[in-house]
Structure formats: structure tokens, C-alpha cells
Amino acid sequence: MILLRENIYDRLRSDILACRFAPGDEMREQDLAERYEVSRQPVRDALLRLQREHLVTVQPRQGYRVTPIxxxxxxxxxxxxxxxxxxxxxxxxxxxxxxxxxxxxxxxxxxxxxxxxxxxxxxxxxxxxxxxxxxxxxxxxxxxxxxxxxxxxxxxxxxxxxxxxxxxxxxxxxxxxxxxxxxxxxxxxxxxxxxxxxxxxxxxxxxxxxxxxxxxx
Structure with a gap:
């Protein structure tokens, strides 16, 4: 499970930095889980890490957004x-x-x-x-x-x-x-x-x- 969480974090972070998710794009856990073919928990863990790195921001009751530059x-x-x-x-x-x-x-x-x-x-x-x-x-x-x-x-x-x-x-x-x-x-x-x-x-x-x-x- 640790390896899976690291893989999802690395892939999601790479997609953000490569602008496959552009600054300002909205992101939802379920959509990301389907995209990476995993459950929502490793996606949620990855998003929390990316939030700490200021690459993702939380939108209450709406999901997440790629942090604008x-x-x-x-x-x-x-x-x-x-x-x-x-x-x-x-x-x-x-x-x-x-x-x-x-x-x-x-x-x-x-x-x-x-x-x-x-x-x-x-x-x-x-x-x-x-x-x-x-x-x-x-x-x-x-x-x-x-x-x-x-x-x-x-x-x-x-x-x-x-x-x-x-x-x-x-x-x-x-x-x-x-x-x-x-x-x-x-x-x-x-x-x-x-x-x-x-x-x-x-x-x-x-x-x-x-x-x-x-x-x-």
C-alpha cells in the first residue's frame, strides 16, 4: 500500500508539474481514482501531500483545484x-x-x-x-x-x-x-x-x- 500511495503521489505530482493538469483546473477524488485506476484513499493521501506543497488547494464541498501560479x-x-x-x-x-x-x-x-x-x-x-x-x-x-x-x-x-x-x-x-x-x-x-x-x-x-x-x- 505504501508503494501504491507513493506511485499515485508521484504520478499526480508529475501531471501537475507537466501541466497535464493546468493551473486552476478542478480535481475530484473520484475522477482521479478512475483516471489512475485506484481507490479514493491513496488519491486523498496524495492530494493532502500536494496541498502541503502548495500545488493543490482544497475547495470546501467542491473538491480540489490545481493551485494557480x-x-x-x-x-x-x-x-x-x-x-x-x-x-x-x-x-x-x-x-x-x-x-x-x-x-x-x-x-x-x-x-x-x-x-x-x-x-x-x-x-x-x-x-x-x-x-x-x-x-x-x-x-x-x-x-x-x-x-x-x-x-x-x-x-x-x-x-x-x-x-x-x-x-x-x-x-x-x-x-x-x-x-x-x-x-x-x-x-x-x-x-x-x-x-x-x-x-x-x-x-x-x-x-x-x-x-x-x-x-x-
Whole structure:
């Protein structure tokens, strides 16, 4: 039963972050139980966990709703990532074996569409998190990266300045700095990289009708 509950939570969370359930969508336990072919109890448990993560909100006597994206929360998420990801990069440079840093070479190239890029980008930044060797930081950062995917998907139709080739070039520059164990250069690159993401994504979110202006109460 524990495995079943974990599976439903993971699948439901993944569907929310991938915008298969869009921000603002209503959700009912019975519908979700039928969708995932399980009883209502593991669905209810998963929804309660997702509520604690602010991905789902309870609507009394109506069910649940995928939490809309607020500009304030989006900004907070990106700022938290700006604080955490450079720390992971610094830890990796200081402590990771050469073989771990060498494994980042797989991210030097990319080919595909926007959805492929989101997967590639998530895998790259998750690899940076795990390269740190710090499990707590890696877990927190991977969660932020997953939630950032939702921001990009919601904003993608209004996203300006999204050039995969430029972003991959920034990844390559970061990989070079990390493999050379140049801590200051790597810190500068990753901070600029995340800062540029904020400058692209937040204006795009403002142009999207599914976001809300203020934090949910």
C-alpha cells in the first residue's frame, strides 16, 4: 500500500508539474481514482501531500483545484533557486570526483523541440544538484527545478528570448568552469543564468491569463 500511495503521489505530482493538469483546473477524488485506476484513499493521501506543497488547494464541498501560479510565488521560487543552486555548484567543484564532473559532458549538446528542451534542461540542473553530494540540498533543488518547469510550460507561448542554443552555450560554459574547478567563474555563470531565466519567465507569466497577481491565502 505504501508503494501504491507513493506511485499515485508521484504520478499526480508529475501531471501537475507537466501541466497535464493546468493551473486552476478542478480535481475530484473520484475522477482521479478512475483516471489512475485506484481507490479514493491513496488519491486523498496524495492530494493532502500536494496541498502541503502548495500545488493543490482544497475547495470546501467542491473538491480540489490545481493551485494557480502567482507572480509573487514564481519570483520566490526563482530567488530560492538563485540562493541554492550556486551552493550546489560550489559543493560539486570542491568535493565531486573528476568522473562526476566529466559526466556532465552529456549535456554539451541538445537537439529537439521545446518539450525536449524542458526535459534536457531539467536533467542538466538535476545533475548539478546531485553532483554536489549533499542529499538535502540536491532534494530541495530538484524540487525547485521541477516546479520551475511548470512556470516555463505555462509561459512558453508568451516567452520571448528563449533561444535553446544560447542556453546550451551557457551550460557548456558552466561545465567548463566546473571541470576546471574555477569556483568564482562557475558562480558568476550560474547566477547570471538563473537571473536571465527570471527576466524571461516573469514577464511572460504576466502576459498569461492563468496566473494570479497575489499569493493565495
Amino acid at each position: 502567482s507572480l509573487a510565488d514564481a519570483r520566490d521560487l526563482l530567488r530560492f533557486r538563485l540562493a541554492l543552486e550556486p551552493a550546489c555548484v560550489a559543493e560539486a567543484i570542491e568535493s565531486a570526483p573528476d568522473s562526476v564532473l566529466k559526466s556532465l559532458d552529456e549535456f554539451r549538446r541538445f537537439a529537439g523541440n521545446h518539450e525536449d528542451f524542458i526535459a534536457y534542461n531539467r536533467a542538466f540542473h538535476s545533475a548539478l544538484a546531485h553532483a554536489s553530494g549533499n542529499r538535502r540540498m540536491a532534494t530541495a533543488l530538484c524540487d525547485l527545478i521541477g516546479q520551475a518547469d511548470r512556470l516555463v510550460r505555462v509561459s512558453i507561448s508568451n516567452l520571448r528570448g528563449h533561444d535553446p542554443a544560447k542556453l546550451v552555450a551557457e551550460h557548456v560554459a558552466l561545465i567548463d568552469a566546473m571541470q576546471s574547478r574555477e569556483t568564482r567563474t562557475a558562480a558568476r555563470i550560474i547566477k547570471a543564468h538563473i537571473g536571465a531565466t527570471e527576466k524571461r519567465v516573469l514577464p511572460a507569466l504576466k502576459r498569461n491569463a492563468v496566473i494570479v497577481e497575489e499569493r493565495s491565502s
